[in-house]
Amino acid sequence: MGNEFSIEVKVRDTNGTYTARYKRVQASNTSGAKQAVQQLSKKVFGKLQRIIVSRINHCEVSRTAIFKVTPDDTQKCRVCGCSWSNACSDSCYWVEDDLCNECVGDDDE
Ligand SMILES: [Zn+2]
Numbered sequence: 001m002g003n004e005f006s007i008e009v010k011v012r013d014t015n016g017t018y019t020a021r022y023k024r025v026q027a028s029n030t031s032g033a034k035q036a037v038q039q040l041s042k043k044v045f046g047k048l049q050r051i052i053v054s055r056i057n058h059c060e061v062s063r064t065a066i067f068k069v070t071p072d073d074t075q076k077c078r079v080c081g082c083s084w085s086n087a088c089s090d091s092c093y094w095v096e097d098d099l100c101n102e103c104v105g106d107d108d109e
């Protein structure tokens, strides 16, 4: 079962600095490979998108770790119910953890 929305992120460890890379997007971090992946994912999927990170491979020789990052599709808008794979519009993004930009103002609390 493939997930067409997942991406493969490569992380290089250069003397304690972890650089995650996906296409032309990069993020560096000194606290760990996973943290670098999370930082990079925010640039790719947006700051509020929850993600699932799993490690695919680790090559000791090249010191490159490969991670699979998948947007968490259980994260849904509380008003319209849209998610990453089922966006309510082309320009839909999270303004809150569970509220998309299309539904701002429609939410009577
Ligand atoms: Zn919505």
Ligand SMILES: [Zn+2]
Residues within 6 Å of the ligand: 077, 080, 082, 083, 087, 088, 089, 092, 093, 100, 101, 102, 103
């Ligand atoms: Zn939406």
